[in-house]
Amino acid sequence: MKSVKTTKDVYPRIIEVLNQSLKLEYSLITHYPRIASSIDDEEIKKMAIRLGEYSTRHADIVARAIQELGGEPIWNLDPFPESASLIPIFRIQLDKEKLALSLHTEEANLIPNPMLRGKFTRMAEEEKEHIKLVEAILSKLGEKEGL
Ligand SMILES: [Fe+2]
16 A cells, blocks of 8 residues: 655654744743733733734644644643742743744744745744843843842
């Protein structure tokens, strides 16, 4: 019997990286609103909520790309970053936004379909903005705490 080669066999690394991104974007979606709920400053609260909303669109693009490339989206989450203070929490978020940038950049390099590749190149560009936004939050929090 002739075996059918799926995209998953041909591009296992793409599916693996995409699923890693899906997990990351989903943890951003769920953690930002929870973090926002513990922030008193209205401006910082809105920035945190906005960061969570951006990730919803990214997660949808990633999940659809996995299916389009013959893989199966794996739905699981990272644990919530437990800390008493917002600064260490946002430092973790900053690392996650940086990881999202590196994953979406790798995905853009691996994806053979030019249109889909374009979506990931744009997402990587958006992650650069998210990194700036988290850095702005961290500097506002630093000012507040007199760091
Ligand atoms: Fe992001």
